[in-house]
Amino acid sequence: MIRTWSPSGREWVLDEVVGSGSEGVVYTVEHRPGLVAKLAPLVAEPEVHRLRLDSLVRQGREPRTVKLLSGTPSRLAWPLETLVTSTGVVGYLMRDMRRAFLPFERQLLPTARRESLPEMTWGTALRTAASLAELLADLHAEGYVVGDLKPDNLWADAEGRTGLADIDSVQFTDGRLAFPCRMRSPGYTAPEGIDSDVLPDRSSDDFVLAVLVHQLLMGGLHPFHGLPADGTPYFSLDDNVRNGRCRFTDPASVLLPRTAPAADLLPRRLRSLFTEVFGRSGLTDPDSRPDAATWARALRAETRPGRLTACDRDDLHVHTVERPWCPWCDQQEHGAVTWGAPRTRSGPSEVSRP
Incomplete structure (x- = not known):
């Protein structure tokens, strides 16, 4: 057990x-089963981190942030109160996201999906993507930049609602104080931030949002996954980003297994947005990228009645009505199962039948 104290002198015991x-x-x-606490023993600048947490706790009571925190379940694991241990390690209290959500990666990995979310379909993935875009758009509207957006700090539930943790790393200002985000995560960094000290901005978040949406809708496949088709050695996802190796915008640039989901399974409006982000203009001109609000509108539009259908072989094989045959059955023929197993339909459906 670790004993900690809040500024008011109240003791909190961590287990x-x-x-x-x-x-x-x-x-x-x-x-306190509804709360968890985060301590930061390895933070580089403890006093700066303490100032950051104090500011976040204070801003959590201001109108712009209160609006972000409204709703049930709360979408943000916002710092509620700062803590300090007897040895001076700083931390904070926050809501326990496990009470309402599952780790975001459960929706990206086929095995984890089947174990934790056996009823999940591509329609659920669409709703999760839309919810994530809406959350990011709301944060941007209030002046916050996530900066280190990645599956590890995201949460989602079976209904497609999303949440964000690790709020102590977001980038924001408080009066004359500026709190930058210098964290970088391989595979989830915009091109301008790779091997660079350039601070993230909203367009950086927008790039990573597109990566996450692609993963959700493509069964977990990262848009820059693949071996370089020209024989160049594969180094990393970030190296593929730097060199524009993306199956979506340049099919000849990478080699993927036959089990990869078909690139044409997406509706036209989403394909257009991905092209804007992952094409040359999106890679070199951050301002040209569609913002989170644009993604939210486009994704919500694809969840409306009549936009989804399911094949006759498996009710969990939901796809856009723009595609005349089932992409998930095609994938199964190549030996991969992305969505569930055949079952009998019961109750109301999110899809229409062709």
């Missing part, structure tokens, strides 16, 4: 470790 990252460790809080 079991439930997660950890590059700078912090998350613990359960004794006698």
